[in-house]
Amino acid sequence: MMVDLRINGTVRSAELEPRKTLLDALREDFLLNGTHAGCEHGVCGACTVLLDGEPVRSCLLFAVQADGYEITTIEGLAPAPGELSVIQDAFCETHGLQCGYCTPGMILAAHALLQQTVTPTREEIVEAISANICRCTGYGQIVEAVQFAADRLRIANTPRALLSPGGSK
């Protein structure tokens, strides 16, 4: 069937079999390879995308079901080619990754959290990334990345007058 999807702000259309997951459609039909397949049965989170800003598994959603939502993939986060978002940059700063396979999903999960709050507790960060399995890092530097990004976003959004000398911590 013909499917029109709104992906990273652009409407894209393709003729798809109903059985094709959003994950496969993103990768094969829209050539957005940043969304990864890890298990294809909803456990690992490598395929995470945002649907109207909320993280979901793109392997558990058929592309034909995904019309009418704003779909955000990792490719939609960088502000410009070669430029990183605050969260992406924070992952680089703390080395919140190794092989990079879980990373797009992890960053989208973190992005969704930090859209809700820039003062997350460690528990909130853990909960927000708990659906994304990383086999490389043991999560330590990922949690640090999210904390670091939150700090920077908080500072960025705080009027200068309210920032105590030496930062906002």
Next chain:
Amino acid sequence: MKPAPFDYVRPDSLAEACKLLAGDDDARVIAGGQTLVPMLAMRLARPARLVDILRLPELAGIRKDSDSVVVGATTRQAQAERDPVIRASVPMLARVLPWVGHPPTRNRGTIGGSIANADPSAEIPLVAVTLGAEIVLATTAGPAAMPADEFFVGPMVTSINQGECVSAIRFPVWTHQRIGVGFFEVSARKSDFAFVAAAAQVALDEEERCLDVALGLGGVGDRPLRLDVSSLVGTRLDAKSAAQAVHAASVDLDAASDLHASASYRRRVATTLCLRALEQARADAAVRPALGAR
């Protein structure tokens, strides 16, 4: 791991959905898809047609009646988790929702989907059985309803017929002033299905005597179970009475054994979690004001 081919239809009305389902033995409902799609991907389920009910307006929304809260089947679990009506009036549901899968699956997974999937260790069916909820069905002949404990038949088996779909769940609302809930589960990882889960809800009077109590167990048998602990009404839910009631209610509990937990583990832990859930519920109720609105 690709599903076998199927047709996909998205009817405009519930009546049309029922008609599509009734006319086709190989048709299945899809809503959030969080449990169905893995089955499809592994080809453990292979319907010829999926009828997508997710966007049907008749199935959406959370409504409060005089003595119940009606949760539309396609209410997403994450939405229910945040909903003020559910928090206030079906606190047990609000309490367990953070334990259902994890945030991304709750963003898509629906309340009705979890009910229809009938996993014996799932939290939402446990709440439905424990509180004595009613499962509202849409059928070609119009709406029908049945009590949750009749709805669940066995692991992943319900009394739903082809041509019907879960349209809402009617959770009874306790009107007492002082209500508390308790919930515990044991699973290998937080987001995994429970080996054992216990949920309790109690109502206390001003003197902290039990006015009403509901206790349920998940993960132990082939479906969620409500335990009869009505003997606790009138007690102060002291440890001794609770232990007696729970033991009496669970003497001939049938428990399943699998890779993750033995039957004896499940039985033993069931008793303990029941007692802990009751105590947590009691303590939760006891901190509520005895008089006046909550």
Next chain:
Amino acid sequence: MSADPASFRFVSTNRRVREDRRFVAGHGLFVADVALEGMLHVAVLPSQHPAARIVSIDASAALAMPGVHYVLTGDELAAATDPLMNGLDTPRVKRHPLAVGQTRYAGEWVAAVVADSRALAEDAAEKIDVSYQPLPFVLNAEEALKPDSPPVHPEHGSNVLLDRTFVWGEVDKHFAECPRHLSFRVTWGRSSTVPIETFGVAASWDPWREMLDVWASIQMPKYPDQIARALRIPANGVRVHQDVDVGGSYGVKRGIKQTVLVAHLARRLGRPVRLIEDRLDNMAGGDAHGPDRIFDVEVAFDDDGIVKSMKMKALDNAGAYAGRAPFQLGKPIGAIVGPYRIESVQYRAQSVTTNKAVQEAVRGFGQAPTNYAIETAIDKVAAATGLPRIEVRRRNFIRSEQFPYLIPSGSTYDSGDYHTVVDKVLAHIDLDAMEKERDRLRATGLLAGIGVAACLEPSGANSAFEPLLNEKNTTTTWMDSCRIVVDGLGCVTVTIHNTSSGQGHETLVSTVVGEVLQVDPDLIRVVRPDSLACLPSNSPVGSRMAIMLGGAAFHAAQKLKAKLTRIGAHQFGLGEDKVVYASGGVADPAGNRQLGWAELVNIAHRHYHLLPEGMEPGLETTHVMQVPTGGTLPKDGRVQMYPCHSFEFHVVLMAIDPVIGKPEIRRYVIGHDCGTVITPHIVRGMTLGGIAHGLGAALLEEFVYNDEGQLITQSFMDYLLPSAHEVPAVEIVHHCTPSPFTVFGQKGSGESGYLGAPAAISGAINDCVAPLGISFNKLPIRIAAIGDAIAKAQQPNQGQAT
């Protein structure tokens, strides 16, 4: 040769990892991202039977389906290719990518379908009609040892792949001398590294150039050679594209069988073909399980807790085929006494075939299970002597002044200061406070305990276990290499000759080359040419890359620096030892004359007339590095295994609700000494990731077969990887004892954390339940098993638990 640590500009500084940028943007290049024109897709058909004769395969219905191009069976493939390489000398244990005549484990690939899409290939695979005649099978290693057990490979004569006993030192004498002995059994359950990316490979064959191009998610030594050999084509007709990013491996991504299968299909069909394993393919038939091992250990010690001798028998369940897996019994020989002064060892290594999936290399290559057995022994010695577990370790540790230290099995440990690391960790945690906290937890009704583990990470892999276990194999080098080119505009490009699976090799070599040349590492480009343009290399296994690739990069950069220095000195009319190289330029010591980088480059590239006589123009250097200390064949069952030995010391505070049985880590501290750290971010990540992986092996992960021989944990719903909820925040205490054998004093860290975490976690659980008189001696230790054992122990007439 070692640079002075105090003068490091880039080494050991907190620099970003350059690979990260592409990954955070979703712009890695993983094998599933490689789309070739006209590419076809493969799905495999697994056997349902643990052992069965293949009576017939009827693929006609599958072939009749639209979009289906081919169905390949084992017979056709076996006729066209040679069997896959075995590590041991077991020529009758033949292994092919698809089962030939018989299936030997449930999940083994029986046929492969090629179609326009993976979905169509799966549709068609369901339509292949295979008629099987079930055969008797054996799953348990001890059963498989018995002469009357069903032979997995009847032609081989028995299920025994390896049964070697080594005696190093005067074991009998030491046992006779020691007043105390104890013996026990521990079992390491079958788990693996389970990367989030499965294995995948794409291949295309160009008949006009006679060239096989391969893109694969690979971490395999001698990968192109093995493919060429199996396909019976010249090795220079195999071009492996090493710029493919690998989505995690930690040992297992070896992929020869998948590659031979796909390459054959690409040649047969004249179209590019790819196989991306799905999770079920990967878990059941991807041949990527890890050690599955029973240890019987006996130690001889005295009342002071000094362990003098050890007898260890390790029986490993290799699964249905041999591969390289049995070598995982050989590598631990290089650290068979752990960090301890055990004077003599008897080691019996047994590997048997069974009707389970095939093993592959797993992080540590057998070292983590061995460490678990050794550490359990030390805990038991402590219990037997009534001494504290940390004290027993201290008493047995090799002392810092004893290095280099020769262990009985023939390896010399490079350096270490175990006592200091332990002291630092204990100071960091405040052991008294931790014990008080444990007692407080106990007072609340919980079971609480502390686990400790001290162990080594042998690093800088050679393959000395190959000749040790297989006399026909006389390999004594496992080189790695690096090339540096400075172009005519002065830009530096470094080539490395391996794939990477998250280890940050580009960062490693740019840091090292930048350090030596004193130029900004961020300006250095690092590339991975295809295998035909590569220098001789082995893959990033055995914690070797900091040592071997870092070493090769160092030496290549030294050569380049020497060349620049010569060019500069020549311009000044001075000897090379009379000028100074600094920040890319050369100056005479008086500072009167200097030539900058650009000028030196200009001379090298354009001014032949200014070059010293006989010097080649241009700026290019290479270095092929031999593993330090390696290079000799085994003698009398002894060999120098890996050159470097990192040390780790774990302390875990654990609490267990006695009814529920769920082990909860309350605090996790690791002391870590891997010598000079080149990139702190990377080493830290490896250690944290290794601990999480070890936690999985200790508590959650196992490939379980039921009595019918079916794998019942083949999806992520049953094979449980730790999530962020399960992995505690880990505190790392650093120490640095430089290795005398490496260029900066660095040692390996790719397996750190994993090597001791299972032992420490198991020790902590056993400390929790020790007051009940029970212990657990099999990993993983499941929640319900703990709960059941505690319940049983608390009943009157309790017995020993599992």
